[in-house]
Amino acid sequence: MPELPEVETVRRSLLPLVGRRIEVVEVREPRLRLRIAADFAVRLRGRSIEAIERRGKYLLFRLDGGLTLLAHLGMSGALLVQPTRTGAVHDHVCLQLDDARFLVLNDPRRFGILKLGRGEDFRELRNVGPDPLSEQVTAERLYAATRRRKKPIKNLLMDQGLLAGIGNIYANEMLYVAGVRPTRPAGRLSRAEVQRLYEAMRAVLQDAIQLGGSSISDYRDGDGRTGYFQLTLKVYDRAGQPCDRCGTTVRRIVQAGRSSFYCRVCQR
DNA sequence: CGCACCCCCTGCCGGC
DNA sequence: TGCCGGCAGGGGGTGC
Numbered sequence: 001m002p003e004l005p006e007v008e009t010v011r012r013s014l015l016p017l018v019g020r021r022i023e024v025v026e027v028r029e030p031r032l033r034l035r036i037a038a039d040f041a042v043r044l045r046g047r048s049i050e051a052i053e054r055r056g057k058y059l060l061f062r063l064d065g066g067l068t069l070l071a072h073l074g075m076s077g078a079l080l081v082q083p084t085r086t087g088a089v090h091d092h093v094c095l096q097l098d099d100a101r102f103l104v105l106n107d108p109r110r111f112g113i114l115k116l117g118r119g120e121d122f123r124e125l126r127n128v129g130p131d132p133l134s135e136q137v138t139a140e141r142l143y144a145a146t147r148r149r150k151k152p153i154k155n156l157l158m159d160q161g162l163l164a165g166i167g168n169i170y171a172n173e174m175l176y177v178a179g180v181r182p183t184r185p186a187g188r189l190s191r192a193e194v195q196r197l198y199e200a201m202r203a204v205l206q207d208a209i210q211l212g213g214s215s216i217s218d219y220r221d222g223d224g225r226t227g228y229f230q231l232t233l234k235v236y237d238r239a240g241q242p243c244d245r246c247g248t249t250v251r252r253i254v255q256a257g258r259s260s261f262y263c264r265v266c267q268r
Numbered sequence: 269c270g271c272a273c274c275c276c277c278t279g280c281c282g283g284c
Numbered sequence: 285t286g287c288c289g290g291c292a293g294g295g296g297g298t299g300c
Contacts, residue, residue, distance in 0.1 A: 002293065002294090003293060003294090006293080031277095033276070033277090033294085033295080033296090057294075057295095072294080072295090073293095073294090074277095074293090074294055074295085075277090075278095075292070075293055075294055075295095076277085076278075076279085076292085076293080090278085107277095108277080108278050108279065109276085109277045109278050109279080109292090109294095110276085110277055110278080111276070111277070111278095111294060111295080112294095124295095127295095127296095149270090150270080150271085151270075151271065155271085155272095158294095160294090160295080167293055167294070168292090168293060168294085169293060170293095214293080216292080216293060217279090217280080217292075217293085218279095219293075236293095237292095255272095256271080256272060256273080257272075257273060257274075258292095258293095258294095259291085259292085
């Protein structure tokens with residue numbers, strides 16, 4: 001489910017939890033992608049949430065005492081704020097807060113991660129590059145990063161060490177907006193094409209955040225709200241349908257084991 | 269070293 | 285109607 005715009009939307013929806021104290025920690029199912037540590041509940045209980053940050057697709061809950069709760073939603077995870085503890089199916093971890101509400105991780109596929117650590121000291125964050133919307137990432141730097149790379153540009157865009165937060169939906173969409181085929185070897189893109197891609201990347205991600213992300217099947221923010229960006233998708237999951245711009249049938253191919261969608265006329 | 273492939277897991281959808 | 289295969293927003297390990 002969640003790529004940068006969805007994770008950012010979840011982060012913003014959870015910001016009212018800053019200042020809340022975690023009173024009760026219930027781990028109902030520790031077998032996520034990484035098994036939740038045995039001392040998780042003991043370490044987390046009694047902590048206050050001081051800030052909620054995002055690195056790529058990871059959320060970092062800054063707690064008092066220098067502790068950090070790292071969260072990743074995988075493909076199907078949701079962090080939901082609820083007034084009562086429902087104990088719904090796939091509610092794997094339930095945190096009761098001092099305002100009597102609950103923060104629940106629901107994740108049917110269990111590809112998510114919840115992990116405690118200190119500061120930024122997580123091995124998961126070692127390969128997380130700069131945020132594509134930050135000032136660190138410029139068209140010039142993106143161009144430099146593509147040189148001598150034979151990997152298809154779409155796969156490079158999804159490389160979390162290069163740019164953090166771009167997944168399959170948004171990689172497809174920004175390549176469509178930029179008019180670049182997902183299969184193009186990254187190093188073969190011209191300066192002008194990289195410039196277009198850089199601008200498309202920013203526009204697509206900003207627009208998606210504005211619309212609360214994409215709800216393809218069951219994505220929800222912390223308040224259970226859906227996003228609306230899926231209504232504006234131009235190519236993702238539109239195989240066999242006409243291209244918005246020229247009417248040519250959108251194609252689906254598989255790259256690195258994941259579906260790519262493109263218009264062979266509008267994208268070269 | 270760079271890259272493609274496979275797998276983790278559950279749910280859903282289309283085809284037979 | 286029901287079963288089965290294929291596919292799904294992520295990412296890490298393996299092996300070529």
